[in-house]
Structure formats: C-alpha cells, structure tokens
Amino acid sequence: MNHGPRIYNSMSPEEQRARLKRKQAKREKEVHRVRLNRIIAVFAIIFVVLGVQIAIKISQTGRINNQVEAEKQTLAQVKAKDRELTTKRQDLKDPNYVAKLIRYKFYYSKNNEKIYNVREGNDN
Numbered sequence: 001m002n003h004g005p006r007i008y009n010s011m012s013p014e015e016q017r018a019r020l021k022r023k024q025a026k027r028e029k030e031v032h033r034v035r036l037n038r039i040i041a042v043f044a045i046i047f048v049v050l051g052v053q054i055a056i057k058i059s060q061t062g063r064i065n066n067q068v069e070a071e072k073q074t075l076a077q078v079k080a081k082d083r084e085l086t087t088k089r090q091d092l093k094d095p096n097y098v099a100k101l102i103r104y105k106f107y108y109s110k111n112n113e114k115i116y117n118v119r120e121g122n123d124n
Contacts, residue, residue: 011019091097102108109115 107115
C-alpha cells in the first residue's frame with residue numbers, strides 16, 4: 001500500500017474525520033461558552049436594574065418616613081396651639097376672667113375702688 005515515498009503531506013481520511021470532529025467539538029464548546037456568557041450578562045443586567053430600583057424605593061421610603069415624622073411634630077405643635085387658643089376663647093367667654101384681665105392689664109377699676117401698685121421683685 002504505502003510502500004513508496006510520499007510526495008505530499010496529506011491526511012488520511014481517518015485523520016481528517018478526527019480533525020473535523022475536534023474542530024466541531026471546539027466550535028460547539030465556543031458556542032456554549034458565548035451562550036452562557038450572554039445568559040449571565042442578561043441576568044446580571046436584570047439583577048442590577050432591580051437592585052437599583054429597590055435602592056431607590058428604600059430611599060424614597062426613608063424620605064417619606066422622615067416627612068411623616070416632621071408632619072407629626074408639626075401636627076402636635078398645631079394641636080397644642082389649638083388647645084391653647086380654645087382655652088383662651090373659653091376664658092374670654094367668662095365675664096369674671098375678662099374683668100380680671102382688664103383690671104390687671106389696663107388698670108381699670110370699679111366705682112369707689114382704690115388701686116394700689118405694689119412692686120414685685122427683689123426686696124433690697
């Protein structure tokens with residue numbers, strides 16, 4: 001069969017088939033690697049996008065909670081002011097309180113009543 005010298009280097013059919021199988025296996029391996037990388041990239045992008053959205057929502061929640069706390073404090077102050085004004089209104093409806101207030105602030109007096117000014121403070 002192959003008893004003489006070879007004139008050219010050609011592969012036998014078995015070697016060609018083996019080489020083609022190796023090339024095919026290498027190509028399949030490359031395709032699988034690229035496909036796996038693409039799948040990983042897609043999931044990584046989805047993960048990052050969802051992570052950013054979650055971070056934004058957490059930030060918004062914190063900001064809203066801070067606003068709620070600030071509004072609660074403001075509400076408490078407004079309610080305290082409302083109670084104070086309601087008390088003043090009730091007092092101003094009382095004729096005895098109004099008479100005492102006018103006497104104290106404006107030094108009004110009833111007929112035949114004498115007013116004495118007594119200094120308050122340190123006894124020096």
